Amino acid sequence: MNAIGFAWRSLVRQPARAVLGVLGVAAVGALLFDMLLLSRGLIVSMQDLLDRGGWDIRVSAAELPGSGLRVPNALDAADSISRLPSVQAALVIRSALARIDRASGRPIRASFQGVATRSTHPSGSRLRAPWTILRGRDAAGPDEVVVDERIAAESQLEPGSEITMRATCVTDLEALPATRLKVVGVAEFPFQTTNEHTTGGTLDALKTACGGNVGHDADLILVTSTGDPDGTAGAIRGLLPEVTAATNREVVGRLQQTGFTYFRQISSVLTTVTVSFAVLLITVLLTVSVNQRLGEIAALRALGFSRIRVVKDVLAESALIVGIGGVLSLPLGLLLASGLDRILKGMPGIPVALHFFVFERQALYVHAALLTATAIIAALYPMRIVSKLPIAATLRNEVIG
Amino acid sequence: MIVDARGVSRVFSMPAGPVTAVREVTLQIRDGDHIAVRGPSGCGKSTLLHMLGCVETQTSGTLLFDGQDVSRLSDARRSLLRLRHIGFVFQRFFLLPMLTARENVELPMSEAGLPRAARQQRVRELLEYVGLAARADHRPSQLSGGEMQRVAIARALANGPRLLLADEPTGELDETTGAQIAALLDRVNQSGTALVIVTHDPALANRASRVLTMRDGQIESEQVA
Numbered sequence: 001m002n003a004i005g006f007a008w009r010s011l012v013r014q015p016a017r018a019v020l021g022v023l024g025v026a027a028v029g030a031l032l033f034d035m036l037l038l039s040r041g042l043i044v045s046m047q048d049l050l051d052r053g054g055w056d057i058r059v060s061a062a063e064l065p066g067s068g069l070r071v072p073n074a075l076d077a078a079d080s081i082s083r084l085p086s087v088q089a090a091l092v093i094r095s096a097l098a099r100i101d102r103a104s105g106r107p108i109r110a111s112f113q114g115v116a117t118r119s120t121h122p123s124g125s126r127l128r129a130p131w132t133i134l135r136g137r138d139a140a141g142p143d144e145v146v147v148d149e150r151i152a153a154e155s156q157l158e159p160g161s162e163i164t165m166r167a168t169c170v171t172d173l174e175a176l177p178a179t180r181l182k183v184v185g186v187a188e189f190p191f192q193t194t195n196e197h198t199t200g201g202t203l204d205a206l207k208t209a210c211g212g213n214v215g216h217d218a219d220l221i222l223v224t225s226t227g228d229p230d231g232t233a234g235a236i237r238g239l240l241p242e243v244t245a246a247t248n249r250e251v252v253g254r255l256q257q258t259g260f261t262y263f264r265q266i267s268s269v270l271t272t273v274t275v276s277f278a279v280l281l282i283t284v285l286l287t288v289s290v291n292q293r294l295g296e297i298a299a300l301r302a303l304g305f306s307r308i309r310v311v312k313d314v315l316a317e318s319a320l321i322v323g324i325g326g327v328l329s330l331p332l333g334l335l336l337a338s339g340l341d342r343i344l345k346g347m348p349g350i351p352v353a354l355h356f357f358v359f360e361r362q363a364l365y366v367h368a369a370l371l372t373a374t375a376i377i378a379a380l381y382p383m384r385i386v387s388k389l390p391i392a393a394t395l396r397n398e399v400i401g
Numbered sequence: 402m403i404v405d406a407r408g409v410s411r412v413f414s415m416p417a418g419p420v421t422a423v424r425e426v427t428l429q430i431r432d433g434d435h436i437a438v439r440g441p442s443g444c445g446k447s448t449l450l451h452m453l454g455c456v457e458t459q460t461s462g463t464l465l466f467d468g469q470d471v472s473r474l475s476d477a478r479r480s481l482l483r484l485r486h487i488g489f490v491f492q493r494f495f496l497l498p499m500l501t502a503r504e505n506v507e508l509p510m511s512e513a514g515l516p517r518a519a520r521q522q523r524v525r526e527l528l529e530y531v532g533l534a535a536r537a538d539h540r541p542s543q544l545s546g547g548e549m550q551r552v553a554i555a556r557a558l559a560n561g562p563r564l565l566l567a568d569e570p571t572g573e574l575d576e577t578t579g580a581q582i583a584a585l586l587d588r589v590n591q592s593g594t595a596l597v598i599v600t601h602d603p604a605l606a607n608r609a610s611r612v613l614t615m616r617d618g619q620i621e622s623e624q625v626a
Contacts, residue, residue, distance in 0.1 A: 001504065001511050013499035299495030302456050303509050303556070304484025306477055392451035395568075398493060 003309070007316035014289065018321065021285045025325025025371075026332055028278040032271060033333030033367050034340060034357060039267040041358040042260045043252055049190050049353055050248035053130045055091065055222035056229040059236060059245045063254060071243055074218030075116065075203075080239055081223055082118040086232040089119035091129070091222040094203060096210055098167040101178070102155050110151060110197035112167050113189070114206025114214070121226070130222060131200050135159055136185030142204035146185040151197050157183050165199070169210035177211040191351045263356065275370055282318055282378030290314060290382045294389065295398035301391045310386045318379035326371040334359070402468075403486075403564050403595055404430040404453055409462035410618075411448050422448040424618035425462065432563060434595045435587075437609035445618040446599040447568055453597060454487050454566045455479045467563075484513050488557030488594075490586075492569035494549045496541040502528065502552045503537040509559040527555040531585060547578035554585060558594070565589060567598045571605055583608055 001009075011018035050058075059081065061069035071077060078090040098112040115129045129138060131146065136159030139146050145165075147157055157163065161183045181201070189198040207214045221243075225232035229247040236245035246254070256264075290297070297310055337357035344356045411423040423445040430436065430453070438446045451457035452464060455471050456479075464471045466482060474482065483489075496505045503524050510520040528534045531551040541549050550570060557565055567586065571579030583605045590596040598605060606612050612624040 001500075001508060009497075009499040295493065296495055296497055299489070299491060300497075300508075301480070302454065302483065302489045302491075303512075304480050304482075304487070304560075305509075305512055306480040308477075309512065392448070392457040395451070395456075395491065396447060398495075 003312040003316040004320070006313050007320050010289070010293075010313070010317055011320055017285055017289060021282060021321040022325040022328065024281045024285075025278055025322050025374075026328035028274050028281065029326050029329025029367070029371060030333035030336050032274045032278070032370060033329055033363065034337045035267040035271040035274065036363040036366050037333070037337050037357040037359060039264055039271070040360060040363070041356045042263055042354070043256055044358040044360060045353075045355040046255060046260075047248060047252050048358075049351065050251060052132075052190055053128060053222075055130060055224050056248050057223035057225060057233050057236065057245055058248070058251055059090075059221035059223060059240070059243050060219070061243060063244055063246075070217035070219055071221055073216050074221060075118070075216065077240055077243065078116070078118040078218075078221050081221065081236055082120050084232065084235050084239065086226050086228055086235060087119075088121040088224040088226055089117055090224075092116045092118070092203060092218045093130070093220045093222065094169070094206060094214060094218045096167045096169040096206060096214075098165050098199065098209060100151065100155065100197075100199070101164040101166070107166075108151055108154060108197050110147075110199050112145070112165070112206055112209055113198065113200040114203040114209075115200065116203035129200060131187040131189045134186045134188055136183075138187075139184050139201040139205060141182075142202065142208050143181055144184045145181045145199045145201040145205055146187040147183055148189055148192060148198045149186060151199065152183075152186045154197075157186075159183060159185050165209050167206065167209035169206065169214045179209045179211070181205065181209065188353070190353045192353075193349055193351055194345065195348065271370075275374055278322070278371075278374045279378045282321060282374065283381055285321070286314060286318055286379060286382040287385065289317070290385050294394050297386055298389055298391045298394035298398070301389065302395065307387055310389075311383045314383045314386055315376070315379045318375045318382075322371050322375035322378070326368070329371075330364075330367075402429055402431055403434075403466065404428070405463075405465040405468075406453070406459075407463045407465075409452060409459040409464050411445070411452060411457060412460045421618050423452065423459075426618075426620055428453075428613070428620070430564065430595050430597065432595055433590070433593055434597075435590045435608070435610045436595075436597045437606035437612045438597065438599045438615060439601070439603075439606050439612060440615035440621070442601075444615040446615055448618075449615070450566050450568055450597060450599045453564070454489060455483055484509060485560055486563050488559075488562035488565040490550070490553050490557050490565065490567040490570045492572040494541070494546075494553045494573075496549055496552055496556070498541050501538050501540055502533060502544065502548075502555075505541070505552055506555045506559055509556060513560050515560075523559065524555075527558055528552075530558075530588075531555045545578070546574050547581060550574065550578075550582050551585065554582070554589065558589065562594060564595045564597070567596070567600075569600055569602075570598065571600065571602055579605065 061071050074092045078092045081090040094114045096112045098110050099107040101107050163181055164178050165181055166178050192198045233245040233247050341355055341357045406428045408425045410425050413420045440446050452459055458472050506524045506527055507520050528537050533551050571582050600606050610626045613620050614622045
């Protein structure tokens with residue numbers, strides 16, 4: 001009987017201890033797995049969000065998009081950018097506050113994203129606005145909009161419906177004119193947060209909604225390069241030194257240094273804590289088990305079992321507990337991650353499409369490596385006990401005891 | 402000659418000062434010997450047995466097993482020597498409770514690297530030899546004390562040892578069962594295995610061809626039948 005078979009029998013012999021160990025490792029392993037998913041989840045999810053739609057450079061007035069500062073003379077800037085040889089297209093995004101009247105009840109407060117594309121590249125026309133059409137079609141005319149699912153549900157709108165919107169593009173103190181716009185589609189807006197309502201359309205539609213009073217600034221210019229985002233971002237910075245041009249990777253890098261650091265730190269601390277708990281749990285269980293079997297182990301040694309063999313038995317027992325618990329921890333961890341993700345996404349300002357816990361194969365490997373290390377470290381002390389066991393003295397004590 | 406012990410002593414360091422458990426014992430064990438070691442509790446019988454079985458090393462003197470100086474062997478070599486040449490029977494049996502009788506007997510053979518088919522054949526033979534073929538698939542908790550000791554004897558004989566050491570093998574058994582175990586040990590000895598038994602039981606000791614009486618760590622007398 002090899003060490004694994006022997007360890008398996010030892011576990012089966014004491015089912016309560018084995019179940020306790022396996023469940024403990026499963027719980028701790030699930031937490032560990034979640035911390036690993038959390039450590040890179042926001043980064044991966046944000047990168048995915050930014051990459052959606054094919055826009056790989058963001059031009060804004062501040063270091064990070066969404067600061068509230070606007071790019072001056074955005075259409076002229078987009079024209080200049082689109083003429084760069086490495087640019088396929090540039091998309092100007094200008095957002096405004098809007099109120100959508102409803103037949104009954106209070107008006108819906110929403111944001112209206114007006115977009116305009118500039119391109120001199122043959123494939124530039126293929127690029128779309130940064131939202132995904134769920135039903136109907138994209139807005140194209142100056143009196144057409146798409147709305148999100150929440151607005152569609154709350155106002156009972158479908159493609160073909162009409163809405164009355166009052167938008168303000170320059171200042172909150174404006175008297176808002178009422179404009180009738182046609183809903184041509186229902187869309188998903190990637191950066192929309194849980195509590196937000198969003199509509200989208202062309203920049204001309206935004207002008208219509210704002211009574212022509214839209215100004216020349218934009219919140220953001222999205223750019224798609226022909227394949228070299230870093231070089232293109234550099235060219236844009238050379239062309240327009242007053243703005244910031246960052247590739248998606250750079251934007252994620254900046255977020256990593258600011259807001260996302262918090263989650264990485266939390267995950268690092270909790271990873272350390274959970275691994276420590278796992279080590280302690282397994283060490284205690286194995287030590288108790290070994291101490292209960294000292295006589296048997298001494299007898300085996302007297303019968304000729306080598307020191308290495310009895311040490312291997314303990315290690316195999318640790319490996320079995322951690323291995324079975326580790327496998328169980330994966331579905332448990334995914335379940336827990338989905339619950340925690342829902343809770344964390346309830347925080348204000350978090351885009352609906354952003355996830356805190358994202359599965360990556362790398363997390364699985366790190367999880368397996370950490371649990372392997374746990375099994376080894378946890379077994380060190382009990383292995384030392386059996387390795388240093390004085391055979392004769394133990395046999396003598398067992399008889400006296 | 403299996404064991405040649407010359408002037409071996411074993412001193413234990415204790416908080417109150419060193420305690421000499423075995424004092425300058427000289428003893429030879431040959432193939433087929435049947436030796437009983439008697440004496441009052443604490444006289445050093447078990448310590449001597451452990452030294453003969455290479456689980457305890459002497460603090461002075463020389464102990465040769467099959468011509469090899471045991472004190473010069475590494476722990477791994479001593480383990481191998483015990484595995485191949487020495488069998489142990491303990492007062493408390495020390496069978497592994499999660500294994501069946503068959504598996505307990507098979508364990509030392511498995512450790513010695515015997516092929517599976519050969520192991521199974523030998524297990525059958527040994528369990529038949531000790532009269533427990535019908536209880537092969539029973540766990541120790543399903544066996545009586547006498548049956549457990551029979552399994553322990555079968556396990557001790559698994560790798561065909563030249564020397565079988567038994568420490569109070571009837572100590573946990575009633576008189577009748579003890580007599581059965583004594584008879585079984587006699588059979589083992591008659592088949593050529595040297596047998597050293599540490600016992601308080603005069604009936605068991607009187608079956609031996611040499612009876613050593615120990616006192617204060619020394620062999621006080623030796624009676625040869």
